[in-house]
Amino acid sequence: MASTEREILRTEIGWAIVVAGVVGVIMVAIVYAGLAMHINPPSNIEHIDPKTLHLTGEFTEPNLGTKVEANGQVTVRMVATQFAFVPQCLVVPEGKPVTLRFSTPDVLHGILVTGTNVNTMIVPGYVSQVHTVFRKTGDLLMPCHEYCGLGHSQMWATVRVVPEAEFRPGADGKVSCDAR
Amino acid sequence: MEHADADPKVLDQPWRIWATAAIASVAAAGLLLGMIVLPVVQGRNAGISAFDAICRALGIQAGSPAMPQPPSAAQAIPVTQVAWSAELIRDLEQADRRNGEAIASQTCFACHGERGFAPDNRNPNLAGQSALAIYKQLHDYRSDSRFNDQMTPIAKALDDRQLIDVTAYYAYLTTGAIDPTTAQVGDEEIVRLVERGDQSRNLPACSSCHGRRAGGPTETPSLVGQNEGYLIAQLQLYRSGERKNDIYHRMRSVARQLTDREIARLARYYSTTLRQ
Numbered sequence: 001m002a003s004t005e006r007e008i009l010r011t012e013i014g015w016a017i018v019v020a021g022v023v024g025v026i027m028v029a030i031v032y033a034g035l036a037m038h039i040n041p042p043s044n045i046e047h048i049d050p051k052t053l054h055l056t057g058e059f060t061e062p063n064l065g066t067k068v069e070a071n072g073q074v075t076v077r078m079v080a081t082q083f084a085f086v087p088q089c090l091v092v093p094e095g096k097p098v099t100l101r102f103s104t105p106d107v108l109h110g111i112l113v114t115g116t117n118v119n120t121m122i123v124p125g126y127v128s129q130v131h132t133v134f135r136k137t138g139d140l141l142m143p144c145h146e147y148c149g150l151g152h153s154q155m156w157a158t159v160r161v162v163p164e165a166e167f168r169p170g171a172d173g174k175v176s177c178d179a180r
Numbered sequence: 181m182e183h184a185d186a187d188p189k190v191l192d193q194p195w196r197i198w199a200t201a202a203i204a205s206v207a208a209a210g211l212l213l214g215m216i217v218l219p220v221v222q223g224r225n226a227g228i229s230a231f232d233a234i235c236r237a238l239g240i241q242a243g244s245p246a247m248p249q250p251p252s253a254a255q256a257i258p259v260t261q262v263a264w265s266a267e268l269i270r271d272l273e274q275a276d277r278r279n280g281e282a283i284a285s286q287t288c289f290a291c292h293g294e295r296g297f298a299p300d301n302r303n304p305n306l307a308g309q310s311a312l313a314i315y316k317q318l319h320d321y322r323s324d325s326r327f328n329d330q331m332t333p334i335a336k337a338l339d340d341r342q343l344i345d346v347t348a349y350y351a352y353l354t355t356g357a358i359d360p361t362t363a364q365v366g367d368e369e370i371v372r373l374v375e376r377g378d379q380s381r382n383l384p385a386c387s388s389c390h391g392r393r394a395g396g397p398t399e400t401p402s403l404v405g406q407n408e409g410y411l412i413a414q415l416q417l418y419r420s421g422e423r424k425n426d427i428y429h430r431m432r433s434v435a436r437q438l439t440d441r442e443i444a445r446l447a448r449y450y451s452t453t454l455r456q
Contacts, residue, residue: 016202023206027213034218038225051263054427061259061428079428082396083384086428105427106397131226149395151384154377 038117046127053079053105058127065176066091068169074098080109080122080144083151089158089177093167094137102128110146113159121146134161260425261323262316264398271344272311272351280349283342287334288350296353301451302409308355313401315347317425325425356405358452366453370445381437386446397430403450411447419443 033039053059059079065087066076074096079086081104092098102111102122112119115136120128134140144155160177169175215237223233235241262268285294288306292298296307306314320326321335322343338346366374377385389396390403403411417423418435426432438446 020202020206027209031213031218035221038222040218040222051265054259055261055263081428081430083388084382084428084430084433086433088382088433150388151377151396154379154382154384154388156382 039119046129047125048103048127050103050105050124053103058101059103061086065174066169068173068175070173076100078102078157080104080111080148080155082106082149083144083155085111085142085144085155085157087157087176089160091160091162091167091175091177092134093164094134094161096164096167097131097133100130100132102130107148108146109144109148109155111142111157112145114141114143116140118142119145134159137161137163259427260316260320260325262319262399264312268315269312272315272348275344275348277345277349277352279342280345280347283338283346284349287337288346291330292350296350297356298407298410300409301407302413303407304410305356305405305407306350307353309351309401310399311347311351312399314350315344316399318343318347320425326423358405362452364448364452366449367445370442370449373442373446374449383434383437390450397427406450408447408451411450412443415443415447 048057048059054061058077064077064079066074068074074093076090076092076098078090078100080102100118102120103126104122104124107124109122110120111122116132116134118130118132120130122128138161140159140161142157142159144152148155158177167175216234219233219237220230223230223236228236232241284292291300291303292306296309297305317326318335318338321328321331322338324332335343372378373383374386377383377388386403387394389400392402392404394400414423415435415438418426418431419438421432424432435443
């Protein structure tokens with residue numbers, strides 16, 4: 001037992017160093033993730049009415065999936081709903097900037113694409129947007145990572161990254177897994 | 181003891197000074213990293229200036245959206261026109277069930293039964309079904325999102341008020357109980373599909389949406405005690421894509437993966453199995 005002033009001081013300084021070390025490691029991890037891995041909190045605030053998501057605007061059924069816009073930008077639109085992603089498989093080109101846009105008509109969902117920096121929550125009333133570049137070809141798993149109800153654990157989609165030469169949009173600019 | 185006689189306030193003083201200094205320096209480092217270093221470096225990737233990036237990190241400037249999006253040119257194909265507003269749900273709760281019964285006795289009883297139990301098992305039982313589920317289907321028939329030779333003209337003849345009243349009448353009726361003498365025990369494979377789904381096929385458990393008060397989308401019907409013939413027909417229509425009033429393919433994507441055998445056994449399970 002520490003009983004003298006000096007011993008108490010030594011113990012307290014020891015623990016203070018441990019705490020400062022823990023805080024320091026966490027800060028370094030956040031800064032490293034932010035600068036080297038491009039993982040950052042969403043900075044894009046965009047509202048959308050979840051009640052009429054299926055009726056108007058961007059997130060109607062025929063408008064979902066991968067689309068090459070007129071200016072060449074590759075945009076993926078996806079809806080997360082209880083308990084599936086629509087569409088359940090999406091195609092993206094390797095090594096090109098891709099914009100992913102998500103929304104939901106019902107409850108909180110979340111996605112991550114394994115092995116990439118794509119990771120976001122999907123909140124009713126908002127559009128979640130992620131810009132990324134996929135570096136490796138192949139089928140990547142995209143599970144729902146925010147508990148959304150009893151079917152949560154069966155909720156996942158596939159992200160198919162194909163070489164740019166094999167990424168061939170149709171006349172309407174759309175690309176889907178079925179067409180390949 | 182070295183300082184046994186010293187005033188405790190004097191003893192505390194260096195501690196207070198050093199603790200304040202330590203916390204202040206951590207806070208300052210945090211502000212520097214979070215409000216200046218990270219936004220400025222990350223802002224370069226998004227193509228925004230250092231000043232804008234700092235303002236956005238501080239919340240002074242709205243950050244929406246970093247890259248302007250091209251407007252969507254796609255036309256909405258009406259899978260359903262129903263949007264669940266608070267007013268609509270309140271209207272369903274405050275509906276006139278007597279008026280609903282009067283309308284139902286003229287138009288619905290023949291196929292759906294006086295107390296909501298259909299005499300022909302190809303028609304659905306409606307007794308005690310979720311009001312939101314009944315309303316959505318009637319509305320979908322009326323807006324041509326779902327089609328049936330008998331139901332489409334009937335629903336089109338109802339106005340908004342009548343639609344809500346009829347819905348409320350059937351939703352209020354007592355749910356049927358499965359007859360324990362003819363009840364069956366669901367086979368293991370189907371029980372697993374109903375209760376746990378099939379992860380490898382991306383199939384959520386049926387009961388995650390279709391049990392009573394299970395959660396899932398608002399308009400999901402309860403299937404407990406539903407008629408076998410009706411369930412088989414609907415699953416097949418979803419599978420072929422002929423029926424498509426399920427918002428965002430929720431049922432089409434499930435039915436597409438089911439075999440004939442599974443459809444038949446699922447329908448049997450829901451129409452005859454006691455444990456739900």
